Amino acid sequence: MAKLFLCLVLGYLIGSLNFAIIYSKLRKDDIRNHGSKNAGATNVLRTYGKIPALIVFLLDILKGVIAVLIVRSVFNGEIYECTAALGAVLGHNFPVYYKFSGGKGVSTSFAVLCVLHYEVALVALLVFIITVLISRYVSLSSILASVGAVIASVVLYDFGVFFYFTLIIAVLCIIRHHANISRLLNGTENKLGKKKE
Numbered sequence: 533m534a535k536l537f538l539c540l541v542l543g544y545l546i547g548s549l550n551f552a553i554i555y556s557k558l559r560k561d562d563i564r565n566h567g568s569k570n571a572g573a574t575n576v577l578r579t580y581g582k583i584p585a586l587i588v589f590l591l592d593i594l595k596g597v598i599a600v601l602i603v604r605s606v607f608n609g610e611i612y613e614c615t616a617a618l619g620a621v622l623g624h625n626f627p628v629y630y631k632f633s634g635g636k637g638v639s640t641s642f643a644v645l646c647v648l649h650y651e652v653a654l655v656a657l658l659v660f661i662i663t664v665l666i667s668r669y670v671s672l673s674s675i676l677a678s679v680g681a682v683i684a685s686v687v688l689y690d691f692g693v694f695f696y697f698t699l700i701i702a703v704l705c706i707i708r709h710h711a712n713i714s715r716l717l718n719g720t721e722n723k724l725g726k727k728k729e
Contacts, residue, residue: 547640552635555584625704
């Protein structure tokens with residue numbers, strides 16, 4: 533139990549490094565005051581442009597990868613890796629360094645899936661790409677991708693530790709997108725590539 537707690541805390545502290553907020557602070561700004569108010573790569577894209585968004589996206593991926601790889605080098609067992617991965621996602625969503633106001637954990641979730649089981653990450657990415665091409669809604673694409681990851685984890689790895697991990701991060705993704713879901717139902721959600729009025 534102590535090892536699991538250590539993995540969770542390690543992942544959480546690394547995940548709490550929110551690069552959308554860090555980038556905006558370097559510009560003497562706060563991304564949480566703009567657009568959707570979300571501290572994530574999509575809001576950075578709409579607020580600051582493509583290059584900053586790409587940098588934030590890659591760094592959010594890197595922190596998830598680092599969290600899992602550190603634990604993998606110390607402890608042997610998928611449960612430890614999944615615990616660190618969960619910590620990284622929780623840290624991105626509720627960063628201790630920024631008053632627990634973070635992003636929605638999509639890029640960090642994708643990153644840890646890539647390290648844990650890349651096949652599941654590829655399924656999630658495929659669902660995301662298809663949905664965003666058809667609908668132009670990043671939020672809907674993220675939600676469906678998380679559901680796709682859960683289904684893929686069951687099909688490929690049955691109901692093991694990894695399944696419960698993907699289920700938890702999918703539920704987190706849906707909860708964190710609650711405002712987006714309301715806007716989707718009301719027809720007011722902002723589409724990718726469209727300026728917010």
